Amino acid sequence: MRSLSCVLIREGPSDDWFLPILLRRALEELVIESFPACREVQEVRSLPKAGNQSPEPVLAALERERGTFDVVLYHHDGAPPAKSGPVLERMRQTWRASDFTEPLVAVVPMRETEAWLLADQAALVRALSVRKLGQAPVSGPEVESCPDPKAVVETLLRDEAGINPRKTGVLRNFYVSVAENAGIGELRKVPAFRQWWNDMIEALEGLGYQHG
């Protein structure tokens, strides 16, 4: 029985509120659609000790997990590209030069992770427990053009639901709630998410998941 286990190297602590849950749910849909022989998707395990994403602590953290994962998910926000591009390339080169054989797949939301959080309006409505959004923010593919997704999230909480986003735990629980509810179909309309989806399929094909 083929099982899929991924570890996540993420950029910041707030990404842990959203990405492990969302990516696990996305992987469930992905294997159902493209790898029906895969029978299990395990939790996406984030590795905070990988540190600030310079390659050395990342490799050290992964060394401690050696043998427990099939794919490394490497997250880095994609803005500005001039800054994120070299970071991603450096990590890819380091990974290729290492003795790890597992694939490394980049998770690169345009600008910030929060852009993906905005993609599905229905999930936002549900997480905020409102009938509808008074001032609907950008959604779908347009989220990538949003200059400051974090500020939009805070505005949503404050103006739509009357919740102070600065209170302890509010943002965290909102992120978790959206991660559990966001429609993967909506996210697949977002180019950066679609890129990750396609890269993931390529990685799993390379591992032979299509054969079970």
Add this chain to the structure above:
Amino acid sequence: MITRIEIDGFKSFENFALDLPPFLVLIGTNASGKSNLLDAVTFVATTATRGVDAAVAEVRGDPRGLFRRRGDGNRVDRMRFALEILLPGRLSHLCRYELDLVWAEPVGAIEGIVAERQRIVRLGPESSLRWASAVGVAAEGLRPWPVPLKAGHVIDLTGMPPVIGSGATKPEQARAELENLANTLLHSPSRPGTDVERADETILAGVWQELNLVRFLHLEAGALRRTSELGGPSRMDATGRDLPNYLRSLMLRTASDNRPLGVVGDIKMHLTGLVREISDFTVDKDDRRRDVRLEFFSPYEQRLDAEFASDGTLRMLAILASLHDDGVVAVEEPENGVFPERLRQLLNLARGLVTDLRQSVEDDGRDNTAWHRQAIFTSHSPVVLDAVPYENIAFLDMTTVIEDGVPSRVSRVRRLREDAGPVRVAGERWPRVTDSELDRFRAGVEEPV
């Protein structure tokens, strides 16, 4: 002693298997399946000894709700259980009790849980060696069966009501008969009948008694404070009700001329050591009120009725009492109301009170034919990681299985990785838990925030 449990289709379990050492702590976050696992042990043990209706009443949930719900909202129609059991007498061959239950609408009867298959299989010596290796106990202390019987022999109980045993009407009566039968057969080779028949009876008696001795504790302060009625149940229920009668029963069963309190003397000593505010307690029979009550003594307040004792004291007493009894005790979250250092001491104590197969029979100090003692705890406490060897800990969390294109969340169980130990171990479905996950558990967070 239950050495292995396999569950499929019950609550959050899908093809779940776990080898159980004499002492085990199940750790994990909320809703990871720890309580469901104790429910499963209770459910199958009660079904086997008292029937399905009694078993349903003992666990959380309605009959249909016990069947696993898939991600699409539909429930499966079948539950499969298997318990492998090490019988008393340090006999090396394990017995495997298998029970298949289905949701059905029998002709002329209302819908409900129906036993489809029930049998006991005698496993070969390799099964105990595998178990001993998996849970880190020595198998040298085990000895072969006194009667010849080939491995794989099946006692098919299908068609019988899902209550194994001698057909006695009352559980207490059956227990006495079967316990007597088991001891007689094990030690009296002159009993008439073929070896196979005698061994079958022995196995039936042994399995029945092992399952009958399973106790589940989900203690509630209100129940622990209550008095027992004179002539009431001698067995403490899951909430801790009838603790006074249970202590009296333990006393009577284990008393000797020189130690009239039996193991209750040990319990007093340990309670005083663990709960410093208490220096002693008595179990008092009150003929005028027709009840049995606990009275505690403290160095400062002298006498203290149970209703004024702290929750932690009563919980500790109930757990200690159960740990001093034979069979399997499953305790839900012993840390509730207990100071962390005392939890550490309780865990250490529990490890010492369960059957130690590493000791020779002589060193064990217990009757060779005594029923094994086994303890299973669930816990959220990080203290567990420091107080209990990793080989005595199992980590539960959830994973997603895909069934016919439908994702469903189910419980999984993993062992902890020892220092520089292997990540993958033969026979284990998942890699072992690494330090990064244990760091999270220590910090008391469910995800790395």
